[in-house]
Amino acid sequence: MIVDSALYRRGRRTTLDHASADYQHLREGVVERGDFVWVGLYDPTDAELADVAAAFDLHPLAVEDAANSHQRPKLDHYDDSLFLVLKTLWYVDEDDAVETGEINLFVGRDFVVSVRHGQGSHLQAARSYLESTQSVLEHGPTSAVYAVCDTVVDGYTDVINELQIDVDEIESSVFSTARTNDAERIYTLKREIAEVRRAVLPLQDPMRRASEGSVPGMEPEGAPFFRDVLDHLNRAAEVVHDLDDLLSTAFSAHLARVSVQQNDDMRKISAGIGLVAVPTLIAGVYGMNFRYMPELDWRLGYPLAMVMMVAFSIALLVFFKKSGWL
Structure with missing residues (x-):
């Protein structure tokens, strides 16, 4: 128009x-x-x-x-x-x-x-x-x-x-x-x-x-x-x-x-896996019900296993914190 x-x-x-x-x-x-x-x-x-x-x-x-x-x-x-x-x-x-x-x-x-x-x-x-x-x-x-x-x-x-x-x-x-x-x-x-x-x-x-x-x-x-x-x-x-x-x-x-964030995520995931893996390993060893394991009849075996799990988990947590993974 x-x-x-x-x-x-x-x-x-x-x-x-x-x-x-x-x-x-x-x-x-x-x-x-x-x-x-x-x-x-x-x-x-x-x-x-x-x-x-x-x-x-x-x-x-x-x-x-x-x-x-x-x-x-x-x-x-x-x-x-x-x-x-x-x-x-x-x-x-x-x-x-x-x-x-x-x-x-x-x-x-x-x-x-x-x-x-x-x-x-x-x-x-x-x-x-x-x-x-x-x-x-x-x-x-x-x-x-x-x-x-x-x-x-x-x-x-x-x-x-x-x-x-x-x-x-x-x-x-x-x-x-x-x-x-x-x-x-x-x-x-x-x-x-x-x-x-x-x-x-x-x-x-x-x-x-x-x-x-x-x-x-x-x-x-x-x-x-x-x-x-x-x-x-x-x-x-x-x-x-x-x-x-x-x-x-x-x-x-x-x-x-994004790449840095993904790497950071992978470090955190790896650290988390590490914290879970050590107690799982210890529990796995002492969970094997073999007949001739020395610790099976030991009165302090269970407390020792728990102490080892907690101690290794704390040690790994401190290490990952210092390394910046967590």
């Missing part, structure tokens, strides 16, 4: 006197350099997307990609327009899960068409920022691309901060004195970090090109703004890499700790 459509003239949003889906009328309002139309769609139907494609002469390959919401972040150039794909991220704390959405941007000389997929990819904040900042909005479609990219990358930072909290919890749990089973959660977090990496890393090259002012169809004056976005994106990539390394280290430490 159409979320919003507007004509921006001289850095300000103009009031429309026609239907928001009247794209031809919208484009006729572009009269000066820097004026442009921004049409926002959310999960459009094939018919809605076809209408927009016909009105703005969008390349069919780009339209096909926009219809399928599982694209890799990229920046493609088609004739006199650009097609930019960005992944959006948001975090569900209850499940330690990173959910993904997608934004597809068609950028021309006098228009921007945004196609959103997923619940966590609202662009109202980007529009509001642009409409309140005339000096940025005057740069035309490039300003809209910057606002969208900045909003998306800020979302990456929010998600990474949540993941950082979870990784810190994992580290505390792994190195705590309590017996914990953190392997499943570590695997879950590594999988979510891989999801973040798939959104962040491919976007670095498009943002680098935009920051250098080398993207055809985008205003070179917008390069400083994209440098700021690229800086945030690079920092996000570094943190993602560090978090993945920390989780790998935590998993190795968890396995080592």
Whole structure:
């Protein structure tokens, strides 16, 4: 469906006197350099997307990609327009899960068409920022691309901060004195970090090109703004890499700790067996009812056997305590 459509003239949003889906009328309002139309769609139907494609002469390959919401972040150039794909991220704390959405941007000389997929990819904040900042909005479609990219990358930072909290919890749990089973959660977090990496890393090259002012169809004056976005994106990539390394280290430490705990358990089991084995041996010897055993007719035989059992058990207990087995 159409979320919003507007004509921006001289850095300000103009009031429309026609239907928001009247794209031809919208484009006729572009009269000066820097004026442009921004049409926002959310999960459009094939018919809605076809209408927009016909009105703005969008390349069919780009339209096909926009219809399928599982694209890799990229920046493609088609004739006199650009097609930019960005992944959006948001975090569900209850499940330690990173959910993904997608934004597809068609950028021309006098228009921007945004196609959103997923619940966590609202662009109202980007529009509001642009409409309140005339000096940025005057740069035309490039300003809209910057606002969208900045909003998306800020979302990456929010998600990474949540993941950082979870990784810190994992580290505390792994190195705590309590017996914990953190392997499943570590695997879950590594999988979510891989999801973040798939959104962040491919976007670095498009943002680098935009920051250098080398993207055809985008205003070179917008390069400083994209440098700021690229800086945030690079920092996000570094943190993602560090978090993945920390989780790998935590998993190795968890396995080592489990191995140590198992060895400790085996020592305790062995010590327990030793404490039981010696009295059992003595009892077994004196329980053999052979006819010609010297102790069978000895009055002190039973007390002596009991004393030997207790004495050897105490001696073994002291030994195991000093050795750290118990």
